Amino acid sequence: MIKKVVTEATGIDLNDKKLNSRRISENVEARTMYFSLAREFTTLSLADIGKSINPRKDHATVLYSIRKAKDAIRFDKSFRQKLENLRSRVEFLRVQVEESEIDFITALNRLEKMEEHNMMLIGQNSQLLKQIENLNGKIERQNRYLIENGYKINRSVFAED
Numbered sequence: 001m002i003k004k005v006v007t008e009a010t011g012i013d014l015n016d017k018k019l020n021s022r023r024i025s026e027n028v029e030a031r032t033m034y035f036s037l038a039r040e041f042t043t044l045s046l047a048d049i050g051k052s053i054n055p056r057k058d059h060a061t062v063l064y065s066i067r068k069a070k071d072a073i074r075f076d077k078s079f080r081q082k083l084e085n086l087r088s089r090v091e092f093l094r095v096q097v098e099e100s101e102i103d104f105i106t107a108l109n110r111l112e113k114m115e116e117h118n119m120m121l122i123g124q125n126s127q128l129l130k131q132i133e134n135l136n137g138k139i140e141r142q143n144r145y146l147i148e149n150g151y152k153i154n155r156s157v158f159a160e161d
Contacts (some may be wrong), residue, residue: 001097004039004108005089006034011081017054033060034069034084036069037090 001015012030013019020027038049039062050057063133072079089111091133096107143153 001093002037002090005032005086005093006030006037011084014053021055029079029082030067031057032069032072033086035065035082037086039066040087041090041094058083078144 007013007030010026010033012027012032014030014034020031033072034053036050038044038052042049044052046062050059050062069079069083073083074080091105092111093107095100102110106156146153
């Protein structure tokens, strides 16, 4: 489950022996996130976690990656956000599968629908913020016009004269 979530999020197949034998930063980052999440959410040993991808990695490589992830979380905001996003996805899927009678694929589909809905809401939120910004600009222009023409503004209608 964790491997599938990391693969879908990063676009890097952790079972691709040719791709994973190279030290390209994106591949290393995906493996690091996978190792970190696998250690957190499973009871697998470091050696078993390393054996779960192709080419296989030994326990020392897995341990080094997990330690590197802990350091990156403190200093690299982008890495921290990616890992938190993946962690919340894995946690959501774990809870969905454990607490209900749905399978992993159904839980993954639910997660994808929720993420699509969230993206739509983020888009709407962005549009609303732009509208608010436009309205604030109009209010500022109106206030300047009123001040220039001798009107007093910034007084509450409820204040006593």
